Amino acid sequence: xxxxxxxxxxxxxxxxxxxxxxxxxxxxxxxxxxxxxxxxxxxxxxxxxxxxxxxxxxxxxxxxxxxxxxxxxxxxxxxxxxxxxxxxxxxxxxxxxxxxxxxxxxxxxxxxxxxxxxxxxxxxxxxxxxxxxxxxxxxxxxxxxxxxxxxxxxxxxxxxxxxxxxxxxxxxxxxxxxxxxxxxxxxxxxxxxxxxxxxxxxxxxxxxxxxxxxxxxxxxxxxxxxxxxxxxxxxxxxxxxxxxxxxxxxxxxxxxxxxxxxxxxxxxxxxxxxxxxxxxxxxxxxxxxxxxxxxxxxxxxxxxxxxxxxxxxxxxxxxxxxxxxxxxxxxxxxxxxxxxxxxxxxxxxxxxxxxxxxxxxxxxxxxxxxxxxxxxxxxxxxxxxxxxxxxxxxxxxxxxxxxxxxxxxxxxxxxxxxxxxxxxxxxxxxxxxxxxxxxxxxxxxxxxxxxxxxxxxxxxxxxxxxxxxxxxxxxxxxxxxxxxxxxxxxxxxxxxxxxxxxxxxxxxxxxxxxxxxxxxxxxxxxxxxxxxxxxxxxxxxxxxxxxxxxxxxxxxxxxxxxxxxxxxxxxxxxxxxxxxxxxxxxxxx
RNA sequence: GCCCGCGUAGCUCAAUGGAUAGAGCGCCUGACUUCGAAUCAGUAGGUUGGGGGUUCGAGUCCCUCCGCGGGCACCA
Numbered sequence: 168x169x170x171x172x173x174x175x176x177x178x179x180x181x182x183x184x185x186x187x188x189x190x191x192x193x194x195x196x197x198x199x200x201x202x203x204x205x206x207x208x209x210x211x212x213x214x215x216x217x218x219x220x221x222x223x224x225x226x227x228x229x230x231x232x233x234x235x236x237x238x239x240x241x242x243x244x245x246x247x248x249x250x251x252x253x254x255x256x257x258x259x260x261x262x263x264x265x266x267x268x269x270x271x272x273x274x275x276x277x278x279x280x281x282x283x284x285x286x287x288x289x290x291x292x293x294x295x296x297x298x299x300x301x302x303x304x305x306x307x308x309x310x311x312x313x314x315x316x317x318x319x320x321x322x323x324x325x326x327x328x329x330x331x332x333x334x335x336x337x338x339x340x341x342x343x344x345x346x347x348x349x350x351x352x353x354x355x356x357x358x359x360x361x362x363x364x365x366x367x368x369x370x371x372x373x374x375x376x377x378x379x380x381x382x383x384x385x386x387x388x389x390x391x392x393x394x395x396x397x398x399x400x401x402x403x404x405x406x407x408x409x410x411x412x413x414x415x416x417x418x419x420x421x422x423x424x425x426x427x428x429x430x431x432x433x434x435x436x437x438x439x440x441x442x443x444x445x446x447x448x449x450x451x452x453x454x455x456x457x458x459x460x461x462x463x464x465x466x467x468x469x470x471x472x473x474x475x476x477x478x479x480x481x482x483x484x485x486x487x488x489x490x491x492x493x494x495x496x497x498x499x500x501x502x503x504x505x506x507x508x509x510x511x512x513x514x515x516x517x518x519x520x521x522x523x524x525x526x527x528x529x530x531x532x533x534x535x536x537x538x539x540x541x542x543x544x545x546x547x548x549x550x551x552x553x554x555x556x557x558x559x560x561x562x563x564x565x566x567x568x569x570x571x572x573x574x575x576x577x578x579x580x581x582x583x584x585x586x587x588x589x590x591x592x593x594x595x596x597x598x599x600x601x602x603x604x605x606x607x608x609x610x611x612x613x614x615x616x617x618x619x620x621x622x623x624x625x626x627x628x629x630x631x632x633x634x635x636x637x638x639x640x641x642x643x644x645x646x647x648x649x650x651x652x653x654x655x656x657x658x659x660x661x662x663x664x665x666x667x668x669x670x671x672x673x674x675x676x677x678x679x680x681x682x683x684x685x686x687x688x689x690x691x692x693x694x695x696x697x698x699x700x701x702x703x704x705x706x707x708x709x710x711x712x713x714x715x716x717x718x719x720x721x722x723x724x725x726x727x728x729x730x731x732x733x734x735x736x737x738x739x740x741x742x743x744x745x746x747x748x749x750x751x752x753x754x755x756x
Numbered sequence: 757g758c759c760c761g762c763g764u765a766g767c768u769c770a771a772u773g774g775a776u777a778g779a780g781c782g783c784c785u786g787a788c789u790u791c792g793a794a795u796c797a798g799u800a801g802g803u804u805g806g807g808g809g810u811u812c813g814a815g816u817c818c819c820u821c822c823g824c825g826g827g828c829a830c831c832a
Contacts, residue, residue, distance in 0.1 A: 217811080482829080550825090557825075616769070711795065715797090
């Protein structure tokens with residue numbers, strides 16, 4: 168937020184170094200000053216000193232760094248906008264005029280409101296594909312991570328200034344669907360789900376697998392159903408269309424509850440034929456090997472690339488019976504996205520880490536075939552959600568926690584807490600608060616964790632609203648709201664330069680607010696929601712610290728006015744961060 | 757066997773190659789006649805899995821070993 172000051176000082180340092188024959192580094196990197204309790208920016212001279220040392224001069228690097236820092240400090244004096252400058256252990260620290268900059272930041276936040284932190288338009292279209300639920304199966308907590316992560320990344324990219332297309336890619340065809348249809352035709356013909364559609368669909372899938380395990384010779388019948396699907400047998404197609412819709416209805420209900428939207432849906436089934444066409448072309452060009460009917464169609468990647476050591480291995484792109492695989496469909500989908508959106512610059516896949524090799528293989532195959540699209544495709548891998556004891560959630564094993572159950576429990580638990588903490592709220596309000604808190608508590612732990620770290624689900628911590636969790640941030644927001652409510656009708660939006668000496672907690676809070684826009688950009692650049700959860704928590708913590716140390720309503724008029732503005736700025740900051748996470752910021756709780 | 761990821765306080769996790777590795781939970785001790793105690797203050801807890809290396813500086817980068825998880829020809 169203080170680019171001008173940084174640029175100006177940077178220029179001065181560079182010219183000073185040039186005049187005194189001190190070698191320059193390419194850029195001067197500014198950071199906040201740690202441990203100071205004050206507010207400023209810092210840079211170090213170790214690199215420059217090390218460069219001198221390498222050029223032959225004899226010196227002790229840290230000592231020389233301190234010499235340069237001191238010389239630069241003396242040269243700079245105290246530039247406008249700063250209160251003092253110091254050279255410490257090789258670092259040059261410049262302290263801002265706190266009052267001046269406080270005013271500037273608070274002013275900016277109040278002027279921008281809900282848009283505070285929004286990045287400049289990048290004129291770059293980005294597609295984020297996430298969720299990819301399988302129809303004819305249950306939707307469990309493991310599936311939730313992709314949905315929540317993809318949703319939050321979409322919000323962050325949008326806020327950072329990108330034009331985001333949200334895509335879903337349900338698995339509506341494949342071996343699992345065929346098994347389901349077979350089981351339905353054989354044992355449940357004519358039945359319809361009454362309620363809990365997704366659970367019912369999942370139970371039917373588990374049953375299908377059980378029948379197959381008990382009688383492996385039934386595999387033949389499965390192949391038969393697949394063949395009927397492949398020649399588009401009307402009965403199979405009609406049944407598939409109807410039952411598929413049951414699943415999709417169930418998913419839509421959950422997406423609505425979770426406030427997770429999509430702009431476009433792609434389906435496995437739509438990619439079968441275009442995928443097969445690509446396979447055919449790959450065979451004709453001798454990139455793929457057609458071993459049918461004895462074997463499948465495959466691409467020997469390492470052989471094609473001349474790799475001595477196995478790296479890309481072999482990718483099977485069509486079954487020996489000619490039916491499509493996930494890989495067949497992904498070949499087509501890669502192209503389809505760019506065909507649908509000609510302005511698309513990046514295509515992002517939020518898919519779990521176990522599929523890393525798969526995407527590498529698909530895109531490498533397409534690169535060999537000369538396609539440009541894979542260069543703009545990025546897999547954002549995330550680790551899966553396990554149950555305690557490192558138990559993988561698997562529909563077939565029945566080792567799952569259903570999303571429906573989790574949603575219900577979280578809301579119920581949140582409602583109990585609201586009843587206890589704030590019994591005088593209206594029934595409707597309590598319900599809304601329980602919803603905001605319950606859902607927020609589910610989202611936060613999935614986002615407040617590096618993508619590469621496994622999430623272990625257990626009921627106790629999932630329903631724990633204490634500590635580093637969404638309710639902590641929501642509560643800080645409620646407190647800010649509460650103060651502002653007491654000042655309704657007062658005009659406090661004109662930020663004056665604070666006349667009082669700022670409390671360290673005020674400096675800290677303002678500092679964190681000022682960093683918000685940069686955090687958004689970094690989260691977008693690195694595809695890391697963790698940046699946002701960390702910063703949101705730090706903001707809330709700083710606000711609580713401020714809340715304890717700095718009276719607002721009872722302060723003298725000037726101080727009161729500034730602090731009311733600061734509270735409002737903090738409220739906006741916290742609300743904006745929560746919004747990026749898809750977590751509601753209630754007025755009361 | 758080959759490839760990828762992870763290993764930080766008792767537990768769950770943070771930490772642009774920078775100054776003193778931080779939070780939460782749990783334990784113990786305190787704070788509501790004071791803007792909302794879903795809060796806050798304090799105590800205790802670390803050879804960042806082991807060993808080398810690069811660097812002025814390594815939890816972070818490189819090598820190696822150990823442990824855990826995952827992926828490797830017709831599941832998605």
